[in-house]
Amino acid sequence: MTTPAIQSKKNLAGLAPPPQKPASLLATVRATKGNFFEIIPLAAYEQPYYLWKSMLGSVLMVNDPEGVRRVLLDNVANYPKNEMEIKFFSAMFGEGLLSAPGPKWRAHRKVMAPSFGTRTVESYAPAMVETTVAFAHQWDALPDLAEMDIAAQMKALTLKIICRTMFSSDAEELAAHAGEALEFAQASLEFGLLDILPLIGPRRIKRKEEAIRTHFKGMDAAIYRLIGEREKIRHEAPQDFLTRLVAAKDPDDGVGLNATEVRDEVITIFMAGHETTAVTMTWVWYLLSQHPGEEATLHQELDTVLGGRIPTVEDLPNLPYTRMVIEEAMRVYPPAPGISMREAKEADELCGFKVTPGQQVMVSPWIMHRHRRLWDDPERFDPTRFAEGSSEKRPRFAYLPFGGGPRVCIGATLAMTEAILILAVLAQRFRLRLKDGHDVKLQTRITLRPKNGMMTILERRRPAPARGDATI
Ligand code: HEM
Numbered sequence: 113m114t115t116p117a118i119q120s121k122k123n124l125a126g127l128a129p130p131p132q133k134p135a136s137l138l139a140t141v142r143a144t145k146g147n148f149f150e151i152i153p154l155a156a157y158e159q160p161y162y163l164w165k166s167m168l169g170s171v172l173m174v175n176d177p178e179g180v181r182r183v184l185l186d187n188v189a190n191y192p193k194n195e196m197e198i199k200f201f202s203a204m205f206g207e208g209l210l211s212a213p214g215p216k217w218r219a220h221r222k223v224m225a226p227s228f229g230t231r232t233v234e235s236y237a238p239a240m241v242e243t244t245v246a247f248a249h250q251w252d253a254l255p256d257l258a259e260m261d262i263a264a265q266m267k268a269l270t271l272k273i274i275c276r277t278m279f280s281s282d283a284e285e286l287a288a289h290a291g292e293a294l295e296f297a298q299a300s301l302e303f304g305l306l307d308i309l310p311l312i313g314p315r316r317i318k319r320k321e322e323a324i325r326t327h328f329k330g331m332d333a334a335i336y337r338l339i340g341e342r343e344k345i346r347h348e349a350p351q352d353f354l355t356r357l358v359a360a361k362d363p364d365d366g367v368g369l370n371a372t373e374v375r376d377e378v379i380t381i382f383m384a385g386h387e388t389t390a391v392t393m394t395w396v397w398y399l400l401s402q403h404p405g406e407e408a409t410l411h412q413e414l415d416t417v418l419g420g421r422i423p424t425v426e427d428l429p430n431l432p433y434t435r436m437v438i439e440e441a442m443r444v445y446p447p448a449p450g451i452s453m454r455e456a457k458e459a460d461e462l463c464g465f466k467v468t469p470g471q472q473v474m475v476s477p478w479i480m481h482r483h484r485r486l487w488d489d490p491e492r493f494d495p496t497r498f499a500e501g502s503s504e505k506r507p508r509f510a511y512l513p514f515g516g517g518p519r520v521c522i523g524a525t526l527a528m529t530e531a532i533l534i535l536a537v538l539a540q541r542f543r544l545r546l547k548d549g550h551d552v553k554l555q556t557r558i559t560l561r562p563k564n565g566m567m568t569i570l571e572r573r574r575p576a577p578a579r580g581d582a583t584i
Contacts, residue, residue: 124402124444125552125562127491130154130482137166146563147554149449149478158484160463164474171453171472172465175479177486177507179463183454183473184509184517191454191473193519203321204297204328206372208380209522210452220377223360223369224522227278227353233526236277237425240530243272244537245422248584251542252576261565262544266393266534270386273530278353278381279338286338289331290382296327297383328379335375354378381523388447389527391559393534394566395445396438399493400539401546401568406495410437411573414540420574420583423536428529431536436495438531439503442513444493446477449560451515477512478560486510540584541576544568 126147135143135151143151152173156162160176174180183191192214201211209220226232247269254260271294275287342349342358349355357374361367369377400407413433423431453474460467467473482490486506487497496502503511514521521527546552546568553563577583 124491124493125398126150126554127444129491130157134164140166145555147449147556147560149476149556150554152476152479156479157482157490161465162479163465169472171474172462172467173474173476173479174462175476175483176463177480177509180475180480180509180512180516181507182460182462183475184451184512184515184519187460188517188519190457190460192457194453194455194472197453200320204324205380205383206376208376210380210384212376216373219362219367220369220373221518221522223362224357224377227356228522228526230525233529234425236526237529237533239276239280240273240533241422241424241537243276244269244534245584247272248537248541249576251538251570254570256572258570259547260568260570262397262568263390263394263562263566266390266397267387269534270390270393270530271382273389274382274386277526278378278385280350280352280354286331286334286382289334293328293331294383294387297324331379332375335378336371339371339374353381384521385523385526387559387561388523389530391445391447391561392438392442392527392531394562395447395560396441396531396535397544397568398546398552398562398566399441399444400437401544403493406437406493407543409433409495410535410539411543414536418536418540418584420540420577422582422584423533425529425533427536428532431532432500433495434532434535434539435528436498438528438535439498439511439513440493440495443481443487443497443511444491445554445560446481446513447559448513448515449476449478449556451475451477451512452519475512475515480510480512483510537584539573541573543571543573545571 131153134153156173156175160179162173164171164173174183198211205211207216212220271287271291279286342355357369357377360369410433417430453472456467456469456471456473458469509516514524550567555561555563
């Protein structure tokens with residue numbers, strides 16, 4: 113493991129010290145085009161809570177593990193998702209898990225949970241690995257030192273993986289429609305504090321809603337057709353997520369999902385399930401390119417444990433450093449930097465702050481993961497923070513890339529398994545260098561992504577194996 117002293121000199125993109133003072137209204141509006149969180153003042157990173165105030169309203173940022181625990185778990189019923197945000201998500205996903213009202217959310221979560229359990233996720237691993245190995249073959253065909261936008265590459269890869277794992281044989285057809293529709297939806301995602309404010313929010317959301325509906329028409333038609341086909345061939349249908357959704361019955365009332373509900377969950381999984389993992393991997397590659405010591409440690413683990421072999425799910429426990437790199441990357445650049453805005457229903461107290469009904473409440477992994485009371489030298493990339501035994505010493509809600517409580521990410525196990533396998537396949541064969549002069553800028557569009565992509569140079573670590581070989 114490398115010495116922290118060397119790394120702390122690195123200037124990582126978007127990690128300048130937080131500003132001392134709150135930003136002006138103009139600067140706030142401007143910041144919504146980039147990474148809004150960069151304008152939040154230092155006090156938020158030092159105190160248990162921070163009240164963000166402007167002419168347009170106020171948001172309570174809860175920055176203390178106990179306070180977060182109260183919002184997301186202990187008193188979760190008092191903090192439903194903000195209504196405007198629900199409307200925004202429904203415009204895109206209908207009433208999928210991210211935006212369904214309480215009773216529907218509960219029933220659907222129960223129906224969907226088995227598709228994301230550890231056993232089921234393990235059964236997806238071969239498809240994840242195969243897809244990634246095929247991707248490595250495409251990289252092999254590129255000339256030496258090829259230039260590539262690794263953000264776009266990781267998006268293409270994770271989209272293929274989500275299609276194959278969730279929709280098996282129909283993957284290709286769906287991927288073609290999904291790529292285009294989701295790209296548009298992502299591009300129009302500028303959801304931020306402005307969208308929840310009463311004066312501005314509704315008009316902004318309506319405009320987005322109309323545009324998104326138009327762009328989702330092709331994908332909707334494809335999904336409805338697939339649902340119809342699966343219903344017809346029930347017994348021979350592939351045992352994947354789509355079949356499970358179509359066949360699902362609530363164990364209590366025996367009621368299943370109708371076609372619209374299935375469509376909404378499919379879109380939700382597409383959207384929530386590939387962009388987040390893609391940005392995670394993009395930041396992993398960026399951080400490795402800036403930290404040769406950590407990169408060498410990763411290569412050493414992969415070479416020792418796998419020695420050029422294609423990984424399987426059984427290898428995962430033997431790749432702790434690979435996991436640590438991903439966990440630390442999600443701390444430094446949380447893929448979802450601000451967990452959905454919540455709205456207090458009744459009066460409450462959070463970290464000594466008297467919450468009144470209607471108060472907007474935000475939990476931000478971006479702030480929590482850099483909080484001065486929780487992390488030592490938080491701007492430093494150091495995977496050893498996640499070494500065995502270290503994570504257990506931290507409060508559960510200090511680190512929350514996947515959220516927490518009943519609304520915790522349903523795809524967390526899937527995402528971690530996928531990220532480790534992608535890294536284990538690709539980092540055995542390739543290393544990526546940041547292209548000279550590429551200016552990495554952060555942008556929050558629900559996910560935290562590099563604003564102008566991430567231009568990298570592809571280097572080979574070892575020559576390509578013969579096709580069909582079990583090595584990478
Ligand atoms: C590194 C990758 C991922 C990250 C960082 C991530 C992060 C999150 C976070 C923070 C939430 C909670 C939002 C809230 O409380 O408001 C969430 C919810 C959710 N995620 Fe993920 N996610 C990832 C991957 C996935 C994958 C792979 C899937 C599915 C295949 C997925 C599906 C969902 C769904 C459906 C929800 C809503 C859960 C509910 O409200 O019941 N996510 N995710």
